[in-house]
Amino acid sequence: MSASDYDCIVVGAGIQGSFTAYHLAKNNEKTLLLEQFLLPHSRGSSHGQTRIIRKAYEQDFYTHMMDDSYELWSQLETEANVQLYRRTGLLVMGKEDGPDFESFKGTLLRSGVPNEILDPAQFAQRFPDVRQIEGDGALVDKTAGILYADRALRAVQSVFQRLGGVIRDGEKVVDIRPGFPVTVTTSSAVYRARSLVLTAGPWVNKLLSHTGLQLPLQVEKINVCYWREKVPGTYGVGSEFPCFIRVKSHGAAHDIYGLPSNEYPGLMKVCYHGGSETDPDERDQQSSQEDIKILSRFLARCFPGLLSTPAVVESCLYTVTPDSHFVLDRHPTYGNIVIGAGFSGHGFKFGPVVGKVLCELSLGKMPSHDLSPFRIQRFQSHPKSSL
Incomplete structure (x- = not known):
C-alpha cells in the first residue's frame, strides 16, 4: 500500500x-x-433523477440557508453549463389551523419568499385535478421546483x-x-x-x-413510488403541475410529497416521508408496505387522476436524527x-x-x-x- x-x-x-x-x-x-x-x-x-428544491420550511434557519443554496446551485449550473433546476412551484397542503401548516406559512411570510395563499375557491380553480381535504389550507412557494439529482x-x-x-x-x-x-x-x-x-x-x-x-x-429504507396517470399529462411536465407536500396527512406520522412526472413518462412520483429501519448493507431485504397503503388511501381521496396502486417502487435511504x-x-x-x-x-x-x-x-x-x-x-x- x-x-x-x-x-x-x-x-x-x-x-x-x-x-x-x-x-x-x-x-x-x-x-x-x-x-x-x-x-x-x-x-x-x-441517486435518482429528481428532488424537490424549496424555501418553504417550518424553521426560519432552513429558509435562510436556502437563499444561499439557490445562488450556489445557479453558480454550478453556469460552471458546468448544464440545467440543474426547473421551477414548478410547491403546493403545501395541511390542516389550516394546525401547527405544522401555520409554521410553513409563517416562515414564508417572515422571510419574504414569493408565495400565494389559496382559499378553497382559488384552489379548486387552480388545481381541478386535486381534491382538497375539508379544513385544509393551501399555499404555494413560487420559488420551488425540481432539482435534477x-x-x-x-x-x-x-x-x-x-x-x-x-x-x-x-x-x-x-x-x-x-x-x-x-x-x-x-x-x-x-x-x-x-x-x-x-x-x-x-x-x-x-x-x-x-x-x-x-x-x-437511524437508517431508514424509503419506498420511492411512482403512480400512473389515468390521462397522461394530468400531473406531468406539460400540465405545469407543481411539486407538493401534504403535511402529516390522514393521521400519519410523516408528510407526503410528490413531483410532476419526469423519470417515467405518465408516472408521478409520490412518496411517504418515512420508512422502516434497516442496515444500509442489507437494504435489499423486503421492507414494510405500510407506507404504500397510506399513500394509496391518500391518492384515492385527493388525486383522482392517478391509479392508487404504484406502477414502480424503488428505494432510497434516509439517515435520520431524533x-x-x-x-x-x-x-x-x-x-x-x-x-x-x-x-x-x-x-x-x-x-x-x-x-x-x-x-x-x-x-x-x-x-x-x-x-x-x-x-x-x-x-x-x-x-x-x-x-
Missing part, C-alpha cells in the same frame, strides 16, 4: 461530500474524495476534478487513525491529511466507530475531523451550502451560517449517543 498526503480527505461522494470537496478545491486545498462504491451508484441517498451529482464532481480534485471510487475505508495528520486506510491504499470530513450517509457511524464516537442516527435536523460540526475530541450527517431525507437541496460550511469548518474559518441547530452537543442527553 502506498501513502499519499492531502490537505483534506472527504469520505462519501454523495451530494454533501461532493460539494464539500468542490468548495475545498475552490479554496486551493489538495483534496481527495473517497467513495466505497464504483460511481455512479444507487446504494446511498443521492443525478445530473447535479455528475456536475459537481466534474467541476471538482476540473479544479484539480481527486476522486477514488471503489475504495472502502477500513480504518481511521485520528491525529495530526489523520490517517485513512482504504481497501487499496493509505492516505494522510491535515483534516478529514465524513459525509458517508448511512455508513457514518461505522466510520465514527474508529474515533470513539457514535451519533443517535429531531430531523442535520449534524454539521467538528468531532468533539478531534477538531480536525468534521462531520456532515443525518440529512433525514431533506438534505439534497442543501448540498451546496452544506458543502460550503463543512469546508469552512475544515479550514478553521467562521461558518457563514449559524450552525447551532446542527451541533453534536444537542444529543448529549440522548441515550443512543456516546460522547
Whole structure:
C-alpha cells in the first residue's frame, strides 16, 4: 500500500461530500474524495433523477440557508453549463389551523419568499385535478421546483476534478487513525491529511466507530413510488403541475410529497416521508408496505387522476436524527475531523451550502451560517449517543 498526503480527505461522494470537496478545491486545498462504491451508484441517498428544491420550511434557519443554496446551485449550473433546476412551484397542503401548516406559512411570510395563499375557491380553480381535504389550507412557494439529482451529482464532481480534485471510487475505508495528520486506510491504499470530513450517509457511524464516537442516527429504507396517470399529462411536465407536500396527512406520522412526472413518462412520483429501519448493507431485504397503503388511501381521496396502486417502487435511504435536523460540526475530541450527517431525507437541496460550511469548518474559518441547530452537543442527553 502506498501513502499519499492531502490537505483534506472527504469520505462519501454523495451530494454533501461532493460539494464539500468542490468548495475545498475552490479554496486551493489538495483534496481527495473517497467513495466505497464504483460511481455512479444507487446504494446511498443521492441517486435518482429528481428532488424537490424549496424555501418553504417550518424553521426560519432552513429558509435562510436556502437563499444561499439557490445562488450556489445557479453558480454550478453556469460552471458546468448544464440545467440543474426547473421551477414548478410547491403546493403545501395541511390542516389550516394546525401547527405544522401555520409554521410553513409563517416562515414564508417572515422571510419574504414569493408565495400565494389559496382559499378553497382559488384552489379548486387552480388545481381541478386535486381534491382538497375539508379544513385544509393551501399555499404555494413560487420559488420551488425540481432539482435534477443525478445530473447535479455528475456536475459537481466534474467541476471538482476540473479544479484539480481527486476522486477514488471503489475504495472502502477500513480504518481511521485520528491525529495530526489523520490517517485513512482504504481497501487499496493509505492516505494522510491535515483534516478529514465524513459525509458517508448511512455508513457514518461505522466510520465514527474508529474515533470513539457514535451519533443517535437511524437508517431508514424509503419506498420511492411512482403512480400512473389515468390521462397522461394530468400531473406531468406539460400540465405545469407543481411539486407538493401534504403535511402529516390522514393521521400519519410523516408528510407526503410528490413531483410532476419526469423519470417515467405518465408516472408521478409520490412518496411517504418515512420508512422502516434497516442496515444500509442489507437494504435489499423486503421492507414494510405500510407506507404504500397510506399513500394509496391518500391518492384515492385527493388525486383522482392517478391509479392508487404504484406502477414502480424503488428505494432510497434516509439517515435520520431524533429531531430531523442535520449534524454539521467538528468531532468533539478531534477538531480536525468534521462531520456532515443525518440529512433525514431533506438534505439534497442543501448540498451546496452544506458543502460550503463543512469546508469552512475544515479550514478553521467562521461558518457563514449559524450552525447551532446542527451541533453534536444537542444529543448529549440522548441515550443512543456516546460522547
